[in-house]
Amino acid sequence: MENNLKQQITAYCEANHIPGFVAGVHHAGEQVIVAHGTANVTTGAPMREDTGFLFGSVTKVLTTTLVLRLVERGLLDLDAPVVKYLPDFALSTILVRHLISHTNGIDADLYFPDAKGRDALKTYVSGLASRGTLFEPGEQLSYSNGGMIVAGRLLEVVTGLPFPDLLEREIYAPVGMKDSSTSAEQAILRGTAIGHFPDPETMAPRPTNMFMLPDAWGPAGGTPIGTIADLLAFGRTHLNGGVSPAGARVLSAESTALMRQVSRDLQTPNSPPMGLGWVLYPFGETTVAAMSGASPGGVSILCVIPEHDLVFAAFGNTPAALMLQDQLLEWLLSEHLGVRIPTLITEVEQDVDLSPYVGTYRSDQLRIDVSIVDGQLEERTTYEPEDETQERIFTEFAGGNTSAPPQRYVPIRPGLFAPAGFPLEAFDGYVRLLLVSYHDVRDGQARFRNGGGRMTRRA
Numbered sequence: 224m225e226n227n228l229k230q231q232i233t234a235y236c237e238a239n240h241i242p243g244f245v246a247g248v249h250h251a252g253e254q255v256i257v258a259h260g261t262a263n264v265t266t267g268a269p270m271r272e273d274t275g276f277l278f279g280s281v282t283k284v285l286t287t288t289l290v291l292r293l294v295e296r297g298l299l300d301l302d303a304p305v306v307k308y309l310p311d312f313a314l315s316t317i318l319v320r321h322l323i324s325h326t327n328g329i330d331a332d333l334y335f336p337d338a339k340g341r342d343a344l345k346t347y348v349s350g351l352a353s354r355g356t357l358f359e360p361g362e363q364l365s366y367s368n369g370g371m372i373v374a375g376r377l378l379e380v381v382t383g384l385p386f387p388d389l390l391e392r393e394i395y396a397p398v399g400m401k402d403s404s405t406s407a408e409q410a411i412l413r414g415t416a417i418g419h420f421p422d423p424e425t426m427a428p429r430p431t432n433m434f435m436l437p438d439a440w441g442p443a444g445g446t447p448i449g450t451i452a453d454l455l456a457f458g459r460t461h462l463n464g465g466v467s468p469a470g471a472r473v474l475s476a477e478s479t480a481l482m483r484q485v486s487r488d489l490q491t492p493n494s495p496p497m498g499l500g501w502v503l504y505p506f507g508e509t510t511v512a513a514m515s516g517a518s519p520g521g522v523s524i525l526c527v528i529p530e531h532d533l534v535f536a537a538f539g540n541t542p543a544a545l546m547l548q549d550q551l552l553e554w555l556l557s558e559h560l561g562v563r564i565p566t567l568i569t570e571v572e573q574d575v576d577l578s579p580y581v582g583t584y585r586s587d588q589l590r591i592d593v594s595i596v597d598g599q600l601e602e603r604t605t606y607e608p609e610d611e612t613q614e615r616i617f618t619e620f621a622g623g624n625t626s627a628p629p630q631r632y633v634p635i636r637p638g639l640f641a642p643a644g645f646p647l648e649a650f651d652g653y654v655r656l657l658l659v660s661y662h663d664v665r666d667g668q669a670r671f672r673n674g675g676g677r678m679t680r681r682a
Contacts, residue, residue, distance in 0.1 A: 224248065224559060228257045231554065235547045236260055236539075242419050242428045243270030244544055246537035246551060247451040249459055250559075256451050262416035262540065265430050275402060275415040275448050276538040277435055279516020281525045282444035283371050284482075285394050285457065287323045287500025290374055291478040292393055298381045308377050313352035314360075319377065321360045322370040323499045324486040325676075328356035329369035332677060333588045333606075335616040336439050341385055343438035344376040357586060357680050363662065363671060364487045364497055365678035368443040375442025386441050395449075397471040399456050403449030405441065407434055410448045418520020419541045420622030428541050431520035433619035444516050451536050458527045458534035461512070483512050483529070491639060492567050492650065493658030494676055501527075502676075504653070506556055507565045513552075515545070515653070519620050524548045524653075531560045542622075549653040567655055568635055568647045575634035580661045584672045584679035588613060591672060591679055600632040600640055602659075632659055638669070 232244050236259055243260035256272040278285075293299045299308070301320040306312050308319075314329065321327035331354045338346035351373070357365060375386045382389060387405035395403045404410050419428035436445030460467045461482070465474035481499060488496040496503040501512040513526040522545045526535040535555055537548045556562040577595050584591045590605040606625045608614035618625050632640035640659045641650065650658055656676060661669035672679045 224250075225255045225257060227554075227558075228255070228551070229259070231551060232257060232259045232547065235550065239543050239547070240421060240426050240428055241539055241541050241544050241547065243274075243416060244537070244539040244547065245270055245272065245274060245276070245416075245451050246548075247455050247535070248555065249455045249534040251532050254455060256455075262414065263430065264419060264428055265417075268414065270416060270540070271414060273402065273414065273450050273452065275404075275410055275413055275450050276523065276540070277418075277516070277518035277521055278444060278447045278449060278454070279518040279521065279523050280368075280444040281454065281514050281516040281523050282442065282447045283516075284461075284500040284514050284525065285390065285447065286371050286374055286378075286442045287482060288461075288474055289378055289389060289393055290319070290323055291474055291482065291499070293378065293381060295475055295478060299377065305373065305377065308380055309348065309373075312348065312373070314356060317360045317373075319374070320486070320499075322367075322374040322377075324364075325367045325370060325497050326361050326364055326487050327367055327370040327373075328358040328360055328363065328365065329367055329373070330354050330357045330587050331369035332367070332586060333613070333617055334369065335437060335613055335620075337437050337612050337616060338439040339437060344372060344379060344386060344442070347372050347439040348376045354587065357678050358671070361487075363678055364489050364494060364676075365673070366676040368440065371443040372440065378442075387446070390447065394457070394473070395453075397469075397473045398453075398460050398467045399469040399471075400449055400453035403447065403453045405446050405448070407448075415448060416521065416538070416540050418518055420520050420624070421541065421543070431619070431622065433519045433616075435518065436620060437616065444518070451538065454523075454525050454536035455534050458525055458536060461527050462529055462532065462534055483510075489660070489662070489673070491660040491662075491673070492655055493639070493660050494673055495655075506652075507563050509556065509560075509562045511552070511556075513653075515548070517542070520622060522548065524552075526552060528556075528560070531562070533560065546654070553652045564651055566648065567651045568641070571647070572634065572636045575637050577634065579664050579667055579669050580638075580640075580672070582668065583682040585682045586677065586679040588617075589679065590682075591674075593672070596631070599643060600634075602630045602632065604630075638662065638664070
């Protein structure tokens with residue numbers, strides 16, 4: 224397996240301008256970690272097996288595990304309203320469960336308060352008073368950074384400890400994540416990769432201008448840093464019913480299983496069923512519990528496949544590495560494990576009425592205008608920052624790419640569309656997230672658009 228991983232990683236990185244990549248697999252008691260390329264093109268530091276990197280949204284599974292640990296101690300109730308613990312929380316109908324199942328509807332996915340230090344999460348939660356929700360809690364499923372950040376603040380309030388301290392004490396230590404940290408100050412003491420973005424003219428990788436997001440985004444993935452070995456140890460803990468590789472009981476078997484139970488399913492290929500923390504990707508009869516994570520110029524992924532006793536983790540230091548992660552996951556399933564990956568989109572309907580989907584859809588600082596052009600849907604996405612701070616942080620996070628050309632979509636069936644020019648087999652794996660779906664058609668108009676697992680609402 225090691226040689227095959229090396230060959231695939233080397234070939235893909237060299238063909239697609241990816242500076243560095245590191246991946247690890249733990250399967251049936253055997254573990255292999257493979258690194259390739261450069262961690263930082265400015266310094267020329269090599270990407271090593273033990274190079275650290277930002278976890279990004281993989282952190283959401285760590286945050287969820289923290290929540291369940293406190294539920295087991297009786298400090299939190301999943302079915303209690305958030306206001307029970309945060310009396311000043313403005314969105315009073317949201318339950319604790321909604322926060323970690325991405326069913327809360329908080330409309331703050333691009334809300335970046337530049338808050339640091341002990342009160343960063345408190346500042347974030349206070350700012351939600353002016354933002355509202357996209358839908359009633361539990362009504363829809365929409366990937367939610369805001370929900371995880373509020374969950375992080377709940378953890379701080381009920382324990383009296385800052386989120387970074389909780390993460391280190393309650394997750395890093397018992398799991399055995401000895402090389403993980405929560406700050407750039409700690410990460411600088413060891414080898415750490417930075418992100419890169421492709422130069423628009425040459426496609427050569429250029430370093431990010433921002434290493435991490437503000438502290439306010441910690442529980443959603445803004446600040447935790449660690450290694451592939453550490454992520455594999457965390458994945459093995461979930462693989463082993465909540466017991467870490469070192470033998471520590473991190474979570475009960477019941478809570479570990481609960482995180483992998485479907486809590487909401489939109490029944491559409493582009494939005495896989497959601498557990499608690501985990502996204503549950505169906506590959507035929509095999510379910511992959513996964514979470515990917517974007518950081519400024521980098522992408523990570525953690526996958527747990529319980530029925531095959533396998534954990535897969537990877538990081539690449541440019542956004543294009545996401546496609547390599549998808550390729551490696553499909554290879555592990557089909558070639559290494561012998562899992563048959565069925566075709567996700569088997570047929571395309573003709574003469575689909577496009578009119579229910581035309582209109583303008585909005586979410587936090589985002590506008591999507593949908594029209595019909597040459598028998599296809601055309602989407603124009605506009606970022607509308609509310610102030611200079613939001614614009615500065617998001618622009619750096621996106622590598623300066625805050626606008627996109629119009630995107631055409633071809634109908635697959637009513638309510639489901641694929642980006643034009645893609646072969647349908649491209650969507651069998653993780654890239655199914657590129658499909659777009661529309662939901663809740665009333666009086667001939669869809670109320671919601673779902674792209675990348677995120678909802679926007681008809682304006």
